[in-house]
Amino acid sequence: MTGAPTQLMNDALQLLQNLIVIPSFSKEEQQTAACIMHWLKAKGIETKRCGNNVYARNLHFDEHKPVILLNSHHDTVKPNPGYTRDPFQAVINDGRLYGLGSNDAGASLVCLISVFTAYYARTDLPFNLVLAATAEEEISGSGGIELLLQDTAFREYTAYAQGLESQSWSAIVGEPTLMQLAVAERGLLVIDAYAKGVAGHAARQEGVNALYQAMDDINTLRAYHFDKVSPLLGPVQVNVTSIETSNKQHNVVPADCRFTIDVRVNELYSLEEVLHILQQQVQSRLQARSLRLRPTSISDQHPLVQAGMRTGAKPYGSPTTSDKALMPFPALKMGPGDSARSHMADEFIFIDDLQKGIDGYHALLQNIIAYE
Template structure:
C-alpha cells in the first residue's frame, strides 16, 4: 500500500510558517545538506524522520503530490520511501536519491560527531554528506527554481530507504508506486556521486545462499556429522566456476574496468565451540553481473551443483545491471550539459538495479566523489554541491520546461 498526499495551496491570509516562508526563499544547498546529515538514518535504523523532513521541504518548494511508500524491514524496523511530483502529465524527468546511510562509529576515528556536520577548507563533513544527502539536497535546491505552471513535462524526485541494503526501498517503489509508474516512461537521473561525470552503465548484483545440514555432537563421540565436510565438494566446484567467470569471454564486458566480476565465495558454520561437530554450514555466493552476461546460466550451474551434493540452494537477491546505450538521447544531452566528451561505467550498483525493471532511460550523475562514500570523516566539496544544483537546474529546464529530448 502506498499513500498519496495532495498538498493544498498556501492560504493567502495566514501568518507564514517557516516552511511557507521557504516558498519565497529558496533553500541553500549547504544548509539543506547540513540539515539532512544531522538526522542519523543508518540502514539498520528507521529513516522515517529524515524522509518526513525531506517531504516537508519538497512540499514547500512546490511539489504538489507526494506519495509515501512505507514498509517494515526484516528486523521489524519501519522504513519510508517517497516519490514527489511537480507538474502535470507523465514521463518527464526523475531525480533519484536515497537517504539511508552506512553506520558511523565515532570510535572508528571520526574527528567530530558524524551527525553534527561541519565545514572546513571548502568541504562539508558528516555521514552521508557525499553518499548521498548532499546530492539529494542539490536536486531539491535545483527543483526550487521552478514552479509547476512553468513545466511542460513533470518533474519527480524520489527518495528511498535501504539503498545500502540491496536497494530494498527502490524495489518497493518500483513495485508499488503509482507516481513511479507514471515517471518510468521518462528520463531518470540517479544522483549518486560521480563528480558530475556521466555514467551510462553500472553492474548489477546477485546473491545466492547454499546450506548443508549436519548433526551436532561432541567431537570425541564420533556421533556427529560435520556440515563443513558436506560443503567441501561444492566449494571445489565453485572455485572452478570462479576461474571461469574471471577468464571466459562470455563473462567479460570491456566497457568496464575491470572487465570481469568475481564470484565472491563466503563460508560460515556459526559453530559455538571447536569440540562440537558443526550442524550447519552456509556458503554465500555474490556476483556483480555486467550487461550482456548470462546470469541465468550462472544461477543454473550453482543450483545443479548444490543439488548434486544434497545441499539447499536459494537466490536471495537479484538486481539488474543499469545500461543506457551511449547513443541514447539522454546520454547525449547529459554530456552536452556537463561539457564532458564521453560517458563512462562504474563497478558499483545503485537503486537503478531495481528501477531498471520499468525505467529504461537512466544515467548516474551526481556531485561529490564515490571515493568518499562510507569513509571516516566523509565529506563533499561545497563547490561540487553548487555545481550539482546548476547542472540539475539545466537538466530540469531542458526536459521539463523546454520539453526537449
C-alpha cells in the first residue's frame, strides 16, 4: 500500500470530501451517517446503524477469534469565528484539503474505512475486524460509542459479550496523532464545589462570608500537588475555571459560593480517588458532574502497541480525551493529522497524510498477522 497514491487513498480522499460538505455537528450527524452507509454498501459491505453510529464486520467473521475495533467519529465541533474559508467547502490547495472535520477526525475515519474495505473479504485473518463510525465524540455524548456498545443488536452481530471485553476485544481509535501511538490518555473530572456561609450586613461585619471560604479553598487547591506523576502524562492538573455567588447586592455578605474545578487526571489515579483526595483538602462540598471520562492506558506489551512499535511508531501520552475513555477494553489512539490543528480556524489535512494513515494502519495490522 506504499509508494504512489493507491486506489484506497483516492477513495479515502473522495469520501472525506463528501463528508466535509455535510454539516455534522454533534447530535446532528444523520446525513453523514447515511453517507458512510451508502459508501460502504456501494463497496459490497453489509452495514448496520444504531442511532447515528454506523458499523460493519468483516465478511468471514468468526466469533471464536478476538476482535479489533476500528473506530473513529464523524461529528464535528461548530466552526470558530476565525474561519476565513467556507468550513463546508472541501477545497484542495497547495497539498492541503481544507474543511471542518478534515483533521479531527475525518482523515482518521476515512483511512480506517479504506483499510477495513481492503481487509473485509480476507480469509487469513487471525482476528475479526469491526468498523464503527460513531457520533457525539466531540461532546462525549451518550449517543455515541457508549450507546453502540450497549446496543443488543450490535452485541449479537459482533459477539460482544459483556464482562469478556478485556479478554477478546481491543481497539484502534482514530484521532490525529501524527500516526504515533497514544498509549495513555488523561481523564477529565469536572467538579462543582459549594461553599456555605451565613448571610449578613456588610456594614456591620455580620455573617460568614462564603466567598472568602471559597477563596481559601481555591488557594489550597492551587497549591496542592498529587504524589503520583506519570512518565507519560505528568502530574494531575487542577484548575478552578469559574466562580459565582447567588448574591447580587453589594452590601450583603454572601451565604453561598459556587466554583468549578477542571481536573485532568493521569492514568495512575481513578476519578473516584482524585475526588476523594480533593475533598479531604477543602471545606467546600465537592460533587463530580460525571465519572465517565476516565484516564486510560494500554500496556506496552499489548499486541497492538508492539505491532505499532515494530512499524517505527513511538508511544506517548496524550493530554486530550477521546472515545477511548468510554471503552472497557484496551485501546490504542492513532491516526493521521496533528492534534494541534483540531478545532482551529481553516482546519486542514495534508493530502499526503491520507496515504500515511492508510499505510500506517495497514502496517500495524500486518505486523499483528506476522507475529501470530
